[in-house]
Amino acid sequence: MTEKIPFWKTTSLKDMTREQWxxxxxxxxxxxxxxFREDETDEILWTNVGCRLLDKETCRCKDYEKRHKRIRDCITLTPELLEETDWLPASCAYRLLRDGFDLPKWHPLVSGSFDTIHESGASVRQRFINERYVDIIEDxxxxxxxxxxxxxxVQE
Structure with a gap:
C-alpha cells in the first residue's frame, strides 16, 4: 500500500488551490x-499586541471573511507577496515552505488537530494583549x- 504524499510536498505555493493555501x-x-520596522537597522520589532479581531483562545480571526472592511491595513498573504515578505514568524508554514523546509509536527495538517499548535507553545494563546487595551503599542x-x-x- 502506497502512502499518499501530502500536497505541500508535491505542489508549489504558486500552484496551490485557495483551499490548500x-x-x-x-x-x-x-x-x-x-x-514595526526599525528605521536605522531595518530590523523587525515584534510586540505582544494583537489585532482587535484576534481571538485569544483560538488565535484565529474573529471575522476572517470581512476583516479587510474592519481592519484597513490587514494583509492578505499571497504567493507573490510571500516572495517579498520578511516579517513572518520563523515557524510560519508559508515561510517554512518558501524556504525549503517541511511543516512542523504541531501543524494541524501534520498532526490532524488544531489543538497541537497551542499544546506545542507555538501559538499566541494567552500571550498577547488586544490592541483596544493599549495606549502606546511601542511599549x-x-x-x-x-x-x-x-x-x-525543532523539526526532526
Whole structure:
C-alpha cells in the first residue's frame, strides 16, 4: 500500500488551490501581532499586541471573511507577496515552505488537530494583549513572536 504524499510536498505555493493555501495557516496568531520596522537597522520589532479581531483562545480571526472592511491595513498573504515578505514568524508554514523546509509536527495538517499548535507553545494563546487595551503599542515590544517557539521542538 502506497502512502499518499501530502500536497505541500508535491505542489508549489504558486500552484496551490485557495483551499490548500488557506489550510497552510496553522492558527498560531503570530502574524496578527503588531510589528514595526526599525528605521536605522531595518530590523523587525515584534510586540505582544494583537489585532482587535484576534481571538485569544483560538488565535484565529474573529471575522476572517470581512476583516479587510474592519481592519484597513490587514494583509492578505499571497504567493507573490510571500516572495517579498520578511516579517513572518520563523515557524510560519508559508515561510517554512518558501524556504525549503517541511511543516512542523504541531501543524494541524501534520498532526490532524488544531489543538497541537497551542499544546506545542507555538501559538499566541494567552500571550498577547488586544490592541483596544493599549495606549502606546511601542511599549509592548518583545522578541518571542519572531523566534522559533522555545517550547516547541525543532523539526526532526
Amino acid at each position: 488557506e489550510s497552510l495557516c496553522d492558527g498560531c496568531g503570530r502574524c496578527c501581532l503588531h510589528k 509592548y515590544i518583545t522578541d518571542w513572536p519572531g523566534k522559533w517557539p522555545e517550547t516547541a521542538k
